[in-house]
Amino acid sequence: MAKHAVEANFDGLVGPTHNYAGLSWGNVASKSNVNAASNPREAALQGLAKMKRLADRGYVQGVLPPHERPHMRTLRALGFTGTDAQVLGQAAKTSPAILAAASSASAMWTANAATVSPSADTKDHRVHFTPANLSAKFHRSIEHTVTGRTLKAIFADDSYFAHHPALPSVSHFGDEGAANHTRLCAGYGEPGVELFVYGQIAFNERAPAPKKYPARQTLEASQAIARLHGLSDGHVVFAQQNPAAIDAGVFHNDVIAVGNGHTLFYHDMAFLEEDRVLADVRARLTGTELQAVRVSSDQVPIADAVASYLFNSQLLNALDGMLLAVPGECREVASVSRYLDDLVRSGGPIQSVEVFDVKQSMRNGGGPACLRLRVVLSDEELAAMHRGVILTDALYERLTTWVEAHYRDQLSQDDLADPMLLDEVRKALDELTGILGLGSIYDFQR
Template sequence: MAKHAVEANFDGLVGPTHNYAGLSWGNVASKSNVNAVSNPREAALQGLAKMKRLADRGYVQGILPPHERPHIPSLRALGFSGTDPQVLEQVAKSNPSILAAVSSASAMWTANAATVSPSADTSDHRVHFTPANLSAKFHRSIEHTVTGRSLKSIFADAGYFAHHPALPSVSHFGDEGAANHTRFCGQYGEPGVELFVYGQAAFNDQAPGPQTFPARQTLEASQAIARLHGLKDRNRVFAQQNPAAIDAGVFHNDVIAVGNGNTLFYHEMAFLNEEQVLADIRARLTGAELEAVRVSSAEVPIGDAVASYLFNSQLLNTPDGMLLAVPGECREVSSVSQYLDKLLDTGGPITAVEVFDVKQSMRNGGGPACLRLRVVLNDDELQAMHGGVILTDALYERLTMWVEAHYRDQLAGEDLADPMLLEEVRKALDELTGILGLGSIYDFQL
């Protein structure tokens, strides 16, 4: 008999160095806002407000901490030396692009933090975690070590949780985490079907691929994670992303499709072999029939889907059907807004749409779905995990005060070289690990 389980969302708390450096080639929003002045305080408060709204609705809402930035150990590994202020001064003078990269607050997008397989799917019946190597981008490739420490601190009981190191950080095994991974099921505690979406087959030079922007997820990486997590054939499907969508700015599958339970909400350009992908999921899904909600290019052109991040929304269970939690930009793009109005009249599985303000994140190319890592946990696993990261009214108030005390309300590129910023970040994060009860997870604490 299947155990009762819930889907917990672990959102990334936006870091104090949230800025617009335009580091992500292939991410249209990131590039279009390059060098704008950011507001880290507003960004963090927007993220917390989103978490609070969902927690108030009864969803299990967890928090993953930001990373230490600027990351001095990465700069030292690149040959910069001296005191920490001297290291910042050297890199700011010689290569400010490197400074921007090691200062990115991109760990806020925890959909890229890891791939997670629930215990109902895995061969040893433990929840499996593999941090993403994010090898396609230097500024993200330095995240997986601290991500792994955070996950191990939160999910520490080896009787319930299994942790794997990130895959080799080379292009052949490029792994972008849960942004390219969706799970379908009848009930969360039942065995499900895990959909792994990849952009290219790295060891097959003849395979179709994008021509303009890079494909960040490889088939080989997805297959390796499925093996590490002990998934059998009946629990996994591998699907290639449409190369034309990648070239249109769809750098991750969660920019063009989102799934939950037995529902898949997707654009017609999402997959290279759409009908085969649907057939493969349907053949493996038990306990429910797949509900595929297809959006055509005639209804929402691909450019509008990318501009609005319609599919980078959260799809959540409610007693009356599925809730689609969309970014505010969906109401600013006419084709998308009109589609959403019609969607609720179709009688399909999506029965409600709610708007969330995550504009500071959106300007860097991340919507509501980018900000969360989904972890399915049964009742025993919920009890076994570290509960200090689950959002409560008291924790929300404390974190709000923490943000207001430590975050700047303006941050420009030239501020990243300020030694005082580094000190502010370390002081804030040292206090945060105490608030969340995570222990020492940052390099400066070890």
């Protein structure tokens, strides 16, 4: 008998070093805003406002903390020595690109934090977590250790939750987390279909692959996670992302497709074998019929989908049908805005559209869906997790006050070498772990 369950959203809180370093080759938005001045305070408040709006609508909304940046352990591992101030000074003078990478606030995009399989799908009926190794990008490859600590602190009861280490950090097992994974189901507490989307087959050099931008997720990584999570063939579909879409700037599948419940919202360039993917999902989906909402290139050209992040929206289950939470940029691109109006009038599964301002994140290449990790939890699992990270009115007010006290209004690349910034970050994060009740998850606390 299926248990009652909910889909909780755990959003990444934007970190104090949020900046535009343009570190992500293949992410068009990230590159187009390189070296512009950022506003960390505004970015964090925008993210909190999005969380609050969804919490107010009745969704279970959690908060994941930023990581310590600049990451001093990484800089020291790369040969910079001396005091913290000396390490920062050396890196800024001789290797500013490395300092920028070690200072990135990219952990805010928690769609890349991990892959999560609900207990209804797994062999041992526990919720399984695997932090993403993010091996395609150096600045992100250093995240999984603290991500794993954080998830273990929140989901600590091993009778309900199982944690796996990140996959080997090599290109053959490149894993980008839930940005390339979605789950379709009749009900959250019922067995579902986990759709893993990959960009290339690492051990087959003749297989289709993009030519301009790198494919970050491999089939081998997706298959390994399915094995680790104890997923049967009846719960899994593996689909290759269209290489042409990757070369058009679709660096993760969640930039061109999003699913929830029995609804899959996708662009016609999303999958290399579209008909086969849909047939495989339909064959495995029980208790309901797949509602495939297909957007054609005639309706929304791929360039407009990338510019607006139409598909990097949150697809949320609402009482009157699906709600699509889109970034404000969707109303600034004419083809996308027209499409959204037509979508609501069409009478399909997506009944409403709501606009969210996450411009600071968008300028660095991440929309509403990038900022959240979805975790399906039964009532018992929800009760067993650490509740201090669940957003309430009181926690929202406390976090807003915390951001306003600790975050800078403006940050440039030159500021990353400022030892005062590191001190500010550590003081802020030490206070935050107390607010959220997470214990010592950071290197500087250990």
